[in-house]
Amino acid sequence: xxxxxxxxxxxxxxxxxxxxxxxxxxxxxxxxxxxxxxxxxxxxxxxxxxxxxxxxxxxxxxxxxxxxxxxxxxxxxxxxxxxxxxxxxxxxxxxxxxxxxxxxxxxxxxxxxxxxxxxxxxxxxxxxxxxxxxxxxxxxxxxxxxxxxxxxxxxxxxxxxxxxxxxxxxxxxxxxxxxxxxxxxxxxxxxxxxxxxxxxxxxxxxxxxxxxxxxxxxxxxxxxxxxxxxxxxxxxxxxxx
Amino acid sequence: xxxxxxxxxxxxxxxxxxxxxxxxxxxxxxxxxxxxxxxxxxxxxxxxxxxxxxxxxxxxxxxxxxxxxxxxxxxxxxxxxxxxxxxxxxxxxxxxxxxxxxxxxxxxxxxxxxxxxxxxxxxxxxxxxxxxxxxxxxxxxxxxxxxxxxxxxxxxxxxxxxxxxxxxxxxxxxxxxxxxxxxxxxxxxxxxxxxxxxxxxxxxxxxxxxxxxxxxxxxxxxxxxxx
Numbered sequence: 001x002x003x004x005x006x007x008x009x010x011x012x013x014x015x016x017x018x019x020x021x022x023x024x025x026x027x028x029x030x031x032x033x034x035x036x037x038x039x040x041x042x043x044x045x046x047x048x049x050x051x052x053x054x055x056x057x058x059x060x061x062x063x064x065x066x067x068x069x070x071x072x073x074x075x076x077x078x079x080x081x082x083x084x085x086x087x088x089x090x091x092x093x094x095x096x097x098x099x100x101x102x103x104x105x106x107x108x109x110x111x112x113x114x115x116x117x118x119x120x121x122x123x124x125x126x127x128x129x130x131x132x133x134x135x136x137x138x139x140x141x142x143x144x145x146x147x148x149x150x151x152x153x154x155x156x157x158x159x160x161x162x163x164x165x166x167x168x169x170x171x172x173x174x175x176x177x178x179x180x181x182x183x184x185x186x187x188x189x190x191x192x193x194x195x196x197x198x199x200x201x202x203x204x205x206x207x208x209x210x211x212x213x214x215x216x217x218x219x220x221x222x223x224x225x226x227x228x229x230x231x232x233x234x235x236x237x238x239x240x241x
Numbered sequence: 242x243x244x245x246x247x248x249x250x251x252x253x254x255x256x257x258x259x260x261x262x263x264x265x266x267x268x269x270x271x272x273x274x275x276x277x278x279x280x281x282x283x284x285x286x287x288x289x290x291x292x293x294x295x296x297x298x299x300x301x302x303x304x305x306x307x308x309x310x311x312x313x314x315x316x317x318x319x320x321x322x323x324x325x326x327x328x329x330x331x332x333x334x335x336x337x338x339x340x341x342x343x344x345x346x347x348x349x350x351x352x353x354x355x356x357x358x359x360x361x362x363x364x365x366x367x368x369x370x371x372x373x374x375x376x377x378x379x380x381x382x383x384x385x386x387x388x389x390x391x392x393x394x395x396x397x398x399x400x401x402x403x404x405x406x407x408x409x410x411x412x413x414x415x416x417x418x419x420x421x422x423x424x425x426x427x428x429x430x431x432x433x434x435x436x437x438x439x440x441x442x443x444x445x446x447x448x449x450x451x452x453x454x455x456x457x458x459x460x461x462x463x464x465x466x467x468x
Contacts (some may be wrong), residue, residue, distance in 0.1 A: 140309055
């Protein structure tokens with residue numbers, strides 16, 4: 001589904017990613033963990049070109065992504081993104097947020113887009129909030145609307161950039177449970193997260209990034225129960241879950 | 242003594258009532274100047290903002306030059322320049338057109354800065370969210386950034402519109418018969434400045450008050466999606 005070959009990324013002189021190779025198969029849930037500054041968010045953002053890579057190749061669905069504006073816009077329709085800070089459009093209701101992509105980008109008919117958006121809001125448990133503006137919703141609700149907004153584009157992959165890090169602890173669960181349901185349905189997902197329990201339960205593969213390289217990767221069992229890399233051991237030691 | 246004061250108040254009130262309707266043509270002209278200079282100024286401002294966003298160096302430089310000239314010289318100088326200096330090189334406009342061009346160009350520069358500030362103030366995540374749905378730059382601008390930026394620019398725009406109304410009085414120096422011009426004419430005709438300036442001030446207050454009330458209502462209506 002996604003294949004990344006020898007990806008390099010610099011911010012000015014600072015090299016953030018130092019040659020990343022990774023593969024995400026269809027239907028897989030991949031969790032990326034690592035301390036802050038390890039490059040995991042940058043890697044995620046490179047996949048849908050919110051950050052431009054400096055070197056390397058990204059293959060999506062068997063095709064090499066060319067760095068042309070038109071190409072990138074098409075890729076983004078297939079690769080959804082959920083942000084840490086939700087980034088809902090504050091001037092639109094929950095329903096309108098979910099309809100926005102299909103109507104503006106895919107030129108779908110309003111009635112069709114609306115039907116689909118209502119179904120998606122129902123799926124994330126928010127059909128009663130359809131006509132509320134984001135400011136009226138809790139963080140967890142906003143993030144669930146954001147997930148519905150991404151799903152409305154019918155993407156092949158969804159990228160999650162620390163989707164629960166901006167939430168109050170008691171709201172984390174509702175977002176994770178929506179994500180678990182998605183994983184069960186077979187959605188391909190790449191998740192940057194600090195929720196180790198979630199990674200353990202849901203991930204097919206866990207990637208540990210350290211200083212811009214993949215230091216260790218494997219099944220949750222391998223990573224959490226038998227870590228080999230010193231930094232991974234130290235990292236897991238600092239986190240309680 | 243008391244009699245005298247009462248008497249002069251009566252005369253004052255009488256003059257005000259007599260002359261107030263005679264100001265109508267001037268007030269109408271003030272309204273025309275204000276309306277057109279605000280409308281065209283907003284259009285110029287929008288165009289300048291859009292051109293600046295193309296990020297093409299020559300265009301951005303040209304717009305910056307326009308803004309710095311307008312902001313760096315007095316409006317009075319700009320108006321007199323259009324009216325008196327441009328004809329010297331063969332560019333001739335009627336006084337009314339000169340006034341509109343001068344006022345609109347002037348407002349346009351300030352309004353483009355207001356728009357730019359409002360657009361810059363929109364959270365970067367908004368653009369990223371729009372783009373990550375597959376929107377083009379233009380779609381993201383039109384559907385996500387501009388509606389929010391417009392709302393944020395309303396208070397500053399309102400301020401500029403009120404300034405524009407008052408600035409229209411400067412058109413009197415290039416022979417436009419608007420409110421201030423009439424005030425001075427009636428003052429010389431009657432040797433009685435007090436009631437004339439009172440009337441003029443009153444009309445300006447009415448116009449600006451109505452506008453600010455309207456803008457306040459607009460602001461409230463645009464706030465529906467806030468907590």
